[in-house]
Amino acid sequence: MTETIETIPFQAETEELLELVIHSLYTNPSIFLRELISNASDALDKLRFEALTRPELTEGKEEPAIRLATDPEARILCVIDNGIGMSREEVVQNIGTIARSGTKKFIEALKGNQEGTPELIGQFGVGFYSSFMVADEVVVETRRAGEEKGTRWTSTGRGEYTLEEIDKPAHGTTIMLHLKPLDEKREGGDQVPDFTQQWTVRETVKRYSDFIEYPIEMEVGEGDEAKVEVLNSRKPIWTRLRQDIEESEYNEFYKHLTHDWNDPLRTIHFKAEGTTEYTALLYLPSKRPLDLFDPNQAKSKIHLYVKRVFIMADCEELVPVWLRFVRGVVDSSDLPLNISRETLQHNRQMDRIQKRLTKKTLDTLGEMRDKDREAYNGFWDAFGGVLKEGLYYESEYKDQLSELALFETSAGKERCTLPEYVERMPVKQKEIYVLLAPDRAAAERSPHLEALRAEGYEVLFLVDAVDEFVLQRFEEYGGKKLRQIDRGEVDLGGEDTPEREEREKALEPLLEAVRKELADEVEEVRFSKRLTESPACLVEGENSMPPQMLRFLKETGQPVPEQKRSLELNATHSLVQRLEALRGDEAQFARFSDYCHLLFGQALLAEGSPLSDPARFSKLLTELMVEGE
C-alpha cells in the first residue's frame, strides 16, 4: 500500500480563529478538557441513536466509554472515545472548516475587542480548537462506525493540517495532544496546570464533567497495581434532587450542553408527576448567540430523553418557536423509546409538556421582571425580539407576553411595560400611543410626537425589527387600542375650538393650492392636530401597507402598489401664514410653488427619509439663501 499524506491549508477563517484562541484565551485553559469530553459524549450519543436503527453498529462491541491516558515523559494526553467517529469527509468538514454562520462577524468583533475576548469566544464556542491553548500539536485518529478505514488528522494549529488514511481497529475517535512545555508562562495568566498528572486530570474532570453519563476512565497506578478508575459520578444532573445540586454544577452542565462559555441567566429544574411524567432542566442563556436570527437554526434547542436515553437533539415539539433561545433537556418517563420525529408531532403528551414548559418559562421571566429588573433588562436586550414574535403567532399566551414586553418610551430612558404605561395614562387618554421607528433617537426626533408631548401624553417607541410584524396582530392591550401616532388621523381629545375651525376654514383655498402643487407627491393635504412646532409632517394612511411589506415586494420583484402619503400642515405656523400670503399674489406664483416643494422636502428630512429629488431641493434652498430677504 502506498501511503499518501495530504496537506491541506486551513480555511482563512479557521486560521484566524485559531490565532485568536491561542493568543487570547488565557483565563481558564482547563476548559479544553471539558470541550473534548463533551464532544466525545456527543459522539457516543450519536452512535447510540444510530444503533437504534442499525444495531450491527454496536453489537458485540465494547461498552460506550471515554478514556483518558497520559504520558508525562512524552507530555502527551489522549482523550479516547468509542463513539460514532468521523469519515474522512466529516473530518474535513468538522475540524478543518468552521461552517458556522456568523464566523466572519465574530472574528471582526474579537479583533476590535481584546478585553471581552473570552466572553465572546464563549458565545461562539470554539470547542475542539481550544486544544491549541495547551497543545502545540494535535493528532486526531478516527473511524466512523460502519466504515472500514480510519483517518488521521494532524496539525500544529498553524496554517495547515495533514490527512492520512489509517487502519484503526475500533470505531471512535482518539485525540492525542502534544502538550506545550511546562515552564511556558502565559501572558496575564498563571502557569498552565500539568495535564499529564493524573490528579490534575481527575480534578478537572470532577469539576467540569462529573455529570457526563458515560464512564470517564483513566488507568491509575503502575505495573501490577494498575487499575482503571472511573473519574465521574455519571449521574445525569437532572435526575438528582434540586437541593443537592450546587449552582456551579448546574452551570457546568449548561456549558456542556450548549458549548456556551458563559453562565446561564436562570436555571429552571422541575419534575412533573401525574398523567405525564417527566423531568425538565431548562436554562435561559445570559447572552444572545450570534445565530439567533439565522433562519437555518433549529426551532428549539431542547433535547429529548426517554428514561435517560438520549432520543433527539433540538426537539421542536417541546417549545414554541418564540422560545427557541431556551436550552436544556426533557427526560420523559412514559414516551416509547422508539419514538420518531413524525410520531412526536401529533402526540398529546408532547402538547402537554410544551404547555407546561412554556408556562414555567414565562412565569420565571415574569418573576425576573418584578424582582430583578436589571437582570430582566439584560434578558430583554438579548431575547426580547424573539419573545415578541409570540405576540404575532399566539393567542393563548398573548396576555402574559404583552405584560412581559419592555418598551422604549418618550417618558424617559428607562424602558417600561404596558401595565406601567397604562397606570400612568391621564384619565382623558383612551388609547395607547405608539410610534414605529428605526431607533430611539429617530423616534425622539419625530414631528408626530410634538402635540402628544405638548399635551403631556406618553408614547411608546417600537424600535425592534419585529415590531412592524407584531403590530399587525397585536392591536390592543387591556381593552385599549394601540394607536400608531404617525398613521391616519389622530384625535388627542383636544377640543375643536370655534377659532380653530374658523382659521382652518379660511385657509381652505390654501390647502387646495398646495394639493395641486404636490399632486404627484402626496395623496392628500390637510391641517394637523398633531403638530405644535413643526410646519408640516407626512402621515401614513390608516390602512396603508407597512413599509416593510413594500420593501419585501420590491426585493422579490413583485409589483409594488403606488402608495402616497398625506401631508399635514400646522395652521398656526408662520410658514403656513407666509404661504397663504404668497398664494394671494399672482406675481409670486413661482415662489409659492417652490415653497410647497421645499416644505415637502423638509417633512421628509424631518422624519429621516431620503428626499425624492435632492438636486431640486438643494437648488431651491440655495436660491432662497442667496435671496436672503
Ligand code: ADP
Ligand atoms: P462543536 O462541538 O461546538 O460543534 P467542535 O469544534 O468542538 O464544535 O467540533 C466540531 C465537530 O466535530 C462536532 O460538531 C462533531 O461533529 C465533530 N467532532 C468533534 N469531536 C468529535 C468526536 N470525538 N467524535 C466524533 N465527532 C467529533
